Amino acid sequence: MAARTTVQKLRDRRRAAADRRFGARLLGAAAVAAITAVPFGLLLVLVEGRWQPLRRVDAGAARRLHEIALEHSAWTSTLRFLSDRVWDPVTLRTAVAALTLWLVYRRAWRLAAWSAVTAVAGGLIGLLVKAVVERARPALEDPVARAPGFSFPSGHAMTATTSFAILLLVLLPFVPRSWRALCWAAAVLSVVGVGFTRVALGVHWFSDVLGGWLLGLTVVTLTAWAFEAWRADAGKRHADVAEGLEPELTDERPEADPLDRAPAPTRAGDD
Numbered sequence: 022m023a024a025r026t027t028v029q030k031l032r033d034r035r036r037a038a039a040d041r042r043f044g045a046r047l048l049g050a051a052a053v054a055a056i057t058a059v060p061f062g063l064l065l066v067l068v069e070g071r072w073q074p075l076r077r078v079d080a081g082a083a084r085r086l087h088e089i090a091l092e093h094s095a096w097t098s099t100l101r102f103l104s105d106r107v108w109d110p111v112t113l114r115t116a117v118a119a120l121t122l123w124l125v126y127r128r129a130w131r132l133a134a135w136s137a138v139t140a141v142a143g144g145l146i147g148l149l150v151k152a153v154v155e156r157a158r159p160a161l162e163d164p165v166a167r168a169p170g171f172s173f174p175s176g177h178a179m180t181a182t183t184s185f186a187i188l189l190l191v192l193l194p195f196v197p198r199s200w201r202a203l204c205w206a207a208a209v210l211s212v213v214g215v216g217f218t219r220v221a222l223g224v225h226w227f228s229d230v231l232g233g234w235l236l237g238l239t240v241v242t243l244t245a246w247a248f249e250a251w252r253a254d255a256g257k258r259h260a261d262v263a264e265g266l267e268p269e270l271t272d273e274r275p276e277a278d279p280l281d282r283a284p285a286p287t288r289a290g291d292d
Contacts, residue, residue: 048138079226083159086221090165097165097222104166104218108211110176113184114140120191128274131251132267136187139244143183143237147176150236159223166222174232175225181215182237190245193265201263 090097106112117140124133156173170176185208196204216230248266249259260268 075228079228082220082227083161083223087161087165087223090221090223091163100218100221101166103214104177104222108177108181108215108218110144110180113180114144117184117187120188124191127270129267129270131248132191132270135244135248135266136191139183139187139241142244143179143240144176146236146240147174147179147233150174150232151176156226156229159226161223164223166224168224172225173229174236175216175219175229176233177219178212178216178225178230178233179237180233181212182234183241185212186237186241190241190262190266191270193263194268194270 090100117136121133121136121140124130124136151171151173154173155171158168158172189204189208193201193204212234216234219225219230220227245262245266252258252260252267257269260266
């Protein structure tokens with residue numbers, strides 16, 4: 022009994038230490054993402070202002086897609102519905118919030134923390150870079166859509182990147198292996214589709230969308246690294262990205278100590 026109590030205390034101590042390191046790494050990853058977002062945004066402003074090839078790409082894409090939008094009203098209405106309803110940041114953030122609450126209900130506390138921090142950090146970093154860069158949105162004759170605020174980076178594109186990454190990396194353990202490639206394809210297609218609608222509707226430059234994708238990917242990568250580091254500290258095996266951040270989520274106790282999962286050894290005479 023004394024030996025078992027000692028082992029349990031060691032497990033609890035190791036778990037508490039892993040949790041402290043996980044929290045520090047999670048917040049540190051969000052801070053690193055924020056620090057790298059500002060110079061990245063400033064660099065993009067310099068590129069947009071002085072590098073003529075990118076300016077020609079931005080202007081050319083905006084002009085051609087705007088002409089198509091003016092000529093095909095039904096197509097434009099579909100893009101508005103996708104951008105303002107299906108892929109709207111409020112819709113995606115609501116889905117992530119519901120997922121986070123479900124993780125709390127499942128007692129997957131650390132994965133819930135990862136989901137929440139990734140979503141919130143992505144939103145705040147996007148607003149920070151917009152405020153620093155202060156890039157104007159495209160000014161087109163006879164616009165088919167309007168959007169408030171500054172242009173770089175695209176909030177829709179960044180939110181789509183972080184939100185679909187969160188949904189995918191959390192829910193993959195519940196998806197059969199034969200269907201996982203399809204899920205990845207659907208997530209990538211949705212993220213690309215969000216960016217396309219914003220440029221096609223004339224409310225963002227192409228480089229705004231590219232910036233949103235890259236910054237969103239940076240946030241997800243950094244916070245996912247923090248979560249994987251916690252798994253290593255807690256004695257869990259390395260999780261391949263193809264199987265989600267926490268493959269044990271399908272278990273009854275997804276974040277239990279690995280030693281607690283092992284069946285207790287039987288002694289001779291127990292039968």
